Amino acid sequence: MKNAIMMSLLFLMAGxxxxxxxxxxxxxxxxxxxxxxxxxNYSDSYQFxxxxxxxxxxxxxxTMNQTNMSVIVEVNMSGIFHEPLLWNQGSVNVSILDxxxxxxxxxxxxxxxxxxxxxxxxxxxYNGNITLRVQSDGxxxxxxxxxADWYVVRYDVWCEWRxx
Numbered sequence: 384m385k386n387a388i389m390m391s392l393l394f395l396m397a398g399x400x401x402x403x404x405x406x407x408x409x410x411x412x413x414x415x416x417x418x419x420x421x422x423x424n425y426s427d428s429y430q431f432x433x434x435x436x437x438x439x440x441x442x443x444x445x446t447m448n449q450t451n452m453s454v455i456v457e458v459n460m461s462g463i464f465h466e467p468l469l470w471n472q473g474s475v476n477v478s479i480l481d482x483x484x485x486x487x488x489x490x491x492x493x494x495x496x497x498x499x500x501x502x503x504x505x506x507x508x509y510n511g512n513i514t515l516r517v518q519s520d521g522x523x524x525x526x527x528x529x530x531a532d533w534y535v536v537r538y539d540v541w542c543e544w545r546x547x
Contacts, residue, residue, distance in 0.1 A: 416545040421447065423540040430533040431521040436470050440518045445540050450510045452544045454503035456488075461496040462534030464521050473521030475534040479503075482511035507545060515540075 429439045447454075456479055464473035478489040479501060488501045503509055521532030 418543055418545055420541065420543040425515055425538040426536065427517045428535040429519065431523050431531050433522055434524060436473065436520055436522045438520045443515045445513045445515060447512055447542050449542065449544045451507045452509045452542045453505050453507050454509045454542045456501045456503060457539040458499045458501065459537040460492055462492060463530060464493045464532045465529045467522060467524055473519065473532045475517065475519040475536065477536055478516040480514040480516060
């Protein structure tokens with residue numbers, strides 16, 4: 384009888400020995416790449432205080448120091464430019480350029496407010512930096528009772544990249 388119990392235990396232990404070691408090679412999954420992002424805010428404004436027409440400009444380099452990015456730029460333009468009797472109405476021109484000075488987007492306005500969204504890249508393929516450029520001309524005639532020409536440009540630059 385002792386032999387029967389010992390044999391039963393021996394068979395039971397031999398049958399269970401395979402169950403304990405089945406998971407020696409667990410399934411390995413690639414981790415999801417971590418995503419980093421950065422937000423840049425820039426503003427540019429000017430109010431002309433001269434009687435004769437005058438130009439004003441500004442260029443801002445946005446350095447991102449990353450590769451394979453998705454980049455979106457939101458632009459909010461506001462301005463009022465009166466129409467003087469002796470010369471043309473002023474305006475503000477906003478451009479977005481990439482590293483090699485290729486114009487990615489440009490817009491010019493003389494009156495009102497405009498909002499634009501420019502998708503530079505939404506598939507993690509952009510490499511480099513961008514330049515935000517404002518060029519404007521305007522004037523002020525203190526005798527006409529109108530507010531001097533003015534503009535305000537606001538940029539919100541959002542970029543995202545994957546860490547590998």
